[in-house]
Amino acid sequence: MRCFVIRGFGKKKDSEGQVIDFERVHRELIAEAIKECNLKGDTTAEVLDAGSIHEDMFQLILQADIVICDITVHNANVFYELGVRHALRKKHTVLIKGNPSADVTPFDIAGGRYMPYPVDNPGAALGDLVAAIRAGLAGARETDSPILLTLPKLPEADVSSVDVLHLSFIEEVQLAAARSDKGWLRLLADDVMGERFERQGLKAIGRAQWKNAKDYEAAIATWEIVRGAAPYDLDANLALANLYERQFKQTGEATLLERSNLAIERVLARKPLPPTDRAEALALKGRNLKTLWRLAFSKLDTPEQRRARAIDVKAKLSYEAYRDAYKTDLNSFFPGIAAFQMGCILQSLAQSPGFANLFTHDRQRAAKQYVGVLKRDLAALQHVVRASIERAFTDGNDDDRVWAAISAADLVFLTEPLSVLQADPAIAAEAYRNAVPLGSFYWDAAKGQLELFAQLGIRADVAQAVITALDGPAAGVQSGRRHLVVFSGHTVDKANAPQPRFPSAAQQRARSLIEDALRGMKREDERITMLASAAPGADILALESCKPLGIETWLCLPMSRNAVADEVFKQYEDDWRNRFFDLVDAQSQERTYLMHSAAGLPRWLSARGMTPWSRGNRWMLRQAQAWGADRVTLLALWDRNELDPSTDGTAEMVRLARKAGMFLEIIDCGQLAGPAA
Structure with missing residues (x-):
């Protein structure tokens, strides 16, 4: 703050x-x-x-x-x-x-x-x-x-009107978002603290963490910082209402859904509240009811069992909440398409035994009347929602247009004759393919709705065909716990170093110590992955040691291959430079994290007291925290100099790892000076 x-x-x-x-x-x-x-x-x-x-x-x-x-x-x-x-x-x-x-x-x-x-x-x-x-x-x-x-x-002034984001900051967030780089976005959330555009910067990062990187844990932390400074901030509360609901679906922790509901209430408490925002908040209430409803049957085995359990008053309440939200603002197509989807589900469930149990008096007659009204409402909704979608294509922002395209695909899935879609599921699949940025938050949301229809046996074969077409065949899941080893170690001594720490002649001894440490970490029930930079010395030795040990490696480079070579390796023998190039060029692009193509720091950080290497240390730590591994260990070839003030090297990585609560495995650098060296 x-x-x-x-x-x-x-x-x-x-x-x-x-x-x-x-x-x-x-x-x-x-x-x-x-x-x-x-x-x-x-x-x-x-x-x-x-x-x-x-x-x-x-x-x-x-x-x-x-x-x-x-x-x-x-x-x-x-x-x-x-x-x-x-x-x-x-x-x-x-x-x-x-x-x-x-x-x-x-x-x-x-x-x-x-x-x-x-x-x-x-x-x-x-x-x-x-x-x-x-x-x-x-x-x-x-x-x-x-x-x-x-x-x-008298209204309070709008702070965002003067929170002008630095262009180089915007570009960095966009690059991190494009790569879905969780660690980089977490680093940016650290670095933007204290900047004059802190709040708007955190909002940009929080959106990217949520919608691009799907790093919900970090996104919640980011948005909570924003809300801590402004408890009724509209963007923060709408984001947290969504994020807490997603975490609830993953964990089943009841307090998370209540946190989502409380965030919605903060939105509704704002005065004045534009109709668009009120409609979104009311729709999120309907969404939370829908989430509770889905949990009741999601783990049952057959469509028949799930349909029987799905006849629940929460389905009816969810539909009505979406419908009422749409009436608040007919231009807000999200509650409109959500109401149409839930209405179609209710219309299907009405054919199942027990539907009349949703009503308390004169059940059969009340159910028949409800279905008649529902049929008329759905006919009207279909046309009005289509008009709202068309308006969003014309007047909406980029995000609106993506959701509008997805909603248009939803209408294709629900309104095209079933016989036509069964004969050619590609009609629906192509509608979604053209609408959804694949691998994104948007596809997760669209797929989740298709999965719901499949679970309840509503156009199930078409829904599954769309999911398979866009996702591809299900990938095999590797078994075993995941153990991420973050490596950090001293660079090899330069010629005529005044205080030898890692003599060049001790390379083989250092390699043996690193290999022994990695072998000692291996367990039958764990898959080890190493995350490292590639500085001359211990980093390169560790990466070279992983191949014969069958350990997958990931690289963290704070700048491009050539920029690192120019900045770091010019003070070392050409052999180190060549080995660096061999490692980087052999590493797959998918397993290489890269921040910047040029040397130095981005302009928005140029006045801050940091270097690309100290920032790189913090970046690698954030990557490790975002990895999702069952166990994270820092393996460090270190001289145990607790008084080393540098933030660029191994001593700082040890300090960061301790603060982050990581396991530590230290290879004492003093062993390199003995006779075995």
Whole structure:
């Protein structure tokens, strides 16, 4: 979360001439509190780009999740900036005031709460400021702004209007999304923290984690950060409503579906709420009812058993929730097509014994009437939904058009005569193939609906033919637990190294130690995979050792093959460079992670205190965490120098692995200096 500090600079006098050192106050109190609360930000001193300081100041005041304002003395600039904050944002403004000070609090904010601190020892109030910040962020007060308190109908400013994403950041997110690179997206979520466009950047990353990489665990973490700063953020709550429901389907943990429902309620609590967003939230309520309904029969063996169990009031309630959501906004085709699908299912189930049990009075007559109304509703829905889909093709954004194309394929599947589709299932298959980006979140959603129809015996042969055509034959599942070994090791010593650590003559000894460690890790019930970079020395030896041991390898290169060679291998013998090329060229493209084609960092990170190699370490760690392995171990050829301050090498990887809770296997580099070397 971002913080902005409004205060005087240097030393200022109060009205009786007492000198107050605001730099000391910042150093001993404010900066320490910001650090203690894990906030990012500062005063306008953080602005490095050329341009108008006033424009930057106004943007920072608006963007900040919390503002700390020192009102100790009568400083016109301070009170002007405080007024700007109170006019733009409802809450999260913490006032502090040094004592003693001859300058009384101005009348207009005299009723506001402020935290006192001793001007001669500001650090003594650190605990109080930390508590005030945390209370401000967690507080349930509607507003701490006297302006918005007096004018409650005045809307809060839209923060996203000034959260301009850096072009190189956008491009990096797009590249990571295109590769469905979970580790890279997780790294970006780390790196964007503290940037001025943090919130909008996290939203872009969260969408990619959800819809491109299908990394639901990380997407939830990303969107929760956004919601932590803005509890009623529309994008965050809609995303979390979807993501928690998906996790519920995977785990069956009841609290996850309740989290989804609570996120929907936060959306519906927003005032005002446009009809499109209200329709989506109501449709998600219908979707959650549908999810509960499906769980009741999904594991039964036959269509007959599943149909009998599917006659459940939740199916009826889900259909009605979708239908009512569509009535809220007839341009929102998603609830429309969902209502049409559920209505078709109910129409089919109405032919099964027991359908009348959905009704409590005069069951047979009520069921007959319901089916008659349902038939008329479906006839109307088919035409209105088709019109909504056509409108989305014309007026919608790219995401809308993808969903519209999928919905059009759904209509083909449900409305084409069954005999026609049975004779030529390719009609439906091609409709989906032309609509869905394969291997994506979109196909998972479309396939899930087709699987539902197949489970209930509704156009089941056509549904299965479509799934097979788009998915291909089911792949065999490799048995055994997955053990991911992340390797990190020292580079071989350069010529005339002042402190030898990995002598070039010790290569064979190092290889033997690495091979012994890998053999010791192998278990009959585990498949080992190695993830490594390819620096000259231990990395290359480890990768070369995997082939004779039958261990699959994956490469992590922070930049292209040639860029790495130019940046790293020019200081080593050509033999190392050639071996690097052999390894990279032999490695399949599918098992090579690559961040950037050029050397260096992307421009949006150019002012940050990191190198491509320190970022590469964190990237490889994030890849490991996103792998989904049953066990993850860092195998490190390391000199055990705990005081090594570098973030580029093996010592940093060990620190990162410890923090991440990985297993550690250390090969002591000291063994390379002995006689066996």
